[in-house]
Structures are given as C-alpha cells and as structure tokens.
Amino acid sequence: AQSVTQLDSQVPVFEEAPVELRCNYSSSVSVYLFWYVQYPNQGLQLLLKYLSGSTLVKGINGFEAEFNKSQTSFHLRKPSVHISDTAEYFCAVRRTTTGTYKYIFGTGTRLKVLA
Amino acid sequence: EAQVTQNPRYLITVTGKKLTVTCSQNMNHEYMSWYRQDPGLGLRQIYYSMNVEVTDKGDVPEGYKVSRKEKRNFPLILESPSPNQTSLYFCASSLRRGASEKLFFGSGTQLSVL
Numbered sequence: 208a209q210s211v212t213q214l215d216s217q218v219p220v221f222e223e224a225p226v227e228l229r230c231n232y233s234s235s236v237s238v239y240l241f242w243y244v245q246y247p248n249q250g251l252q253l254l255l256k257y258l259s260g261s262t263l264v265k266g267i268n269g270f271e272a273e274f275n276k277s278q279t280s281f282h283l284r285k286p287s288v289h290i291s292d293t294a295e296y297f298c299a300v301r302r303t304t305t306g307t308y309k310y311i312f313g314t315g316t317r318l319k320v321l322a
Numbered sequence: 323e324a325q326v327t328q329n330p331r332y333l334i335t336v337t338g339k340k341l342t343v344t345c346s347q348n349m350n351h352e353y354m355s356w357y358r359q360d361p362g363l364g365l366r367q368i369y370y371s372m373n374v375e376v377t378d379k380g381d382v383p384e385g386y387k388v389s390r391k392e393k394r395n396f397p398l399i400l401e402s403p404s405p406n407q408t409s410l411y412f413c414a415s416s417l418r419r420g421a422s423e424k425l426f427f428g429s430g431t432q433l434s435v436l
C-alpha cells in the first residue's frame with residue numbers, strides 16, 4: 208500500500224529565511240509526485256509536480272522540489288519566504304499505472320511565516 | 323473562468339437525513355473526485371470517476387455514494403449521514419493527459435451532522 212509522510216505538522220519560519228518542507232513516500236511501484244498549497248478558507252492549488260525527467264522541479268511562487276528516488280523523498284524548498292506563503296502544504300502521490308487514479312495525500316504541513 | 327463549483331458551502335443537518343453535495347466543472351475534464359479533510363488526517367479520497375458512468379472507490383467510501391451521468395457533474399450523496407461524517411469536503415477535477423495532470427479543487431463544503 209502507498210503512504211505519504213509529512214514529518215512536520217507545523218513549521219514556523221521568519222520572513223526572508225529559507226524553508227524546507229519534508230515529504231517521504233512509500234510505494235512498491237513508481238509514482239507521480241505533487242505538492243499542493245491551501246490558503247486559509249480556500250481549496251487546494253497545485254504548486255508543482257514530478258512526472259518524469261529532471262528530478263529538480265520548479266513551481267509557482269518561487270518553490271522547488273527535488274525527487275530523490277533512493278530516499279523516496281520529495282522535499283519542497285523555497286530560498287526566501289514571504290508572509291503571503293503562510294498556508295498549509297500537502298504532498299501527494301499517484302501510481303503511474305495506467306487507469307489508476309487514486310491520489311494519496313499526506314497529513315499536511317502548516318507553514319507560518321513570521322515578520 | 324475555469325472553475326469547480328461546489329454547493330452548498332456550509333451545511334448543517336441531522337443524523338439520517340439524506341443530503342447531496344453538488345459538484346460541477348466547466349473545463350471538460352474526464353477525471354473528477356471527492357475528498358474529505360479532517361484535522362491531523364489530511365485529505366482522504368472518497369470516490370473518483372475516470373469518465374461518464376465510470377466510478378471507483380477511494381480510501382474512505384463507506385457511507386457515501388456518487389454518480390457520473392454527465393461529464394461536468396459529480397454529486398456526492400450521503401444516504402444516512404452520521405456525526406462521523408462531519409468534515410470539510412472537496413471536489414476536484416483534472417485532465418488525464420500526463421503533462422496536463424493537475425487537480426482543480428472547489429472551495430469546499432463544510433458539513434456538520436448533529
């Protein structure tokens with residue numbers, strides 16, 4: 208069975224500091240990987256995704272993530288955060304098997320950017 | 323404007339009273355799905371649909387029903403709601419083609435079952 212682990216439920220960080228949000232997954236088959244962001248009282252929006260190719264993926268709002276197959280990780284990073292980045296971030300996986308469209312989400316990490 | 327529309331936004335009901343949460347998308351997406359979001363548990367998939375008349379269970383389907391009679395609509399039905407179904411519900415849709423894969427989420431429905 209697949210699972211997604213987001214090790215940190217909350218991450219406080221000062222404005223303009225770098226941040227890394229961790230995501231590890233377990234799966235016996237290859238997967239696609241995603242990061243979604245949820246701003247207060249809104250639905251989720253896609254930040255970035257890894258389907259194939261370069262393991263360093265760049266997304267919106269200056270975020271990037273690196274797929275590490277040997278460590279089964281897909282950590283999200285931003286070199287300098289802003290107050291507006293305060294939100295909840297979800298890592299998700301989906302098996303690459305054709306016809307299978309079950310998404311497994313992590314439990315989320317609340318990023319709190321402090322002035 | 324491309325969007326996924328859920329209704330209602332808030333719903334308070336009593337145990338056992340059947341309810342339907344509607345979901346509609348205007349992007350001609352083949353794939354649609356329902357999730358519930360609970361504190362500390364993240365999002366869990368309830369049901370999904372690959373296309374019209376094609377639906378399948380997610381991880382927490384018990385107590386829910388869905389139907390996909392038209393491509394744009396994917397309603398979630400609670401035949402006999404119970405308090406443990408109090409949650410925040412999200413509908414999402416996506417194209418199925420590789421590089422275009424991206425879930426578009428609705429604004430959510432906060433359901434309280436008393």
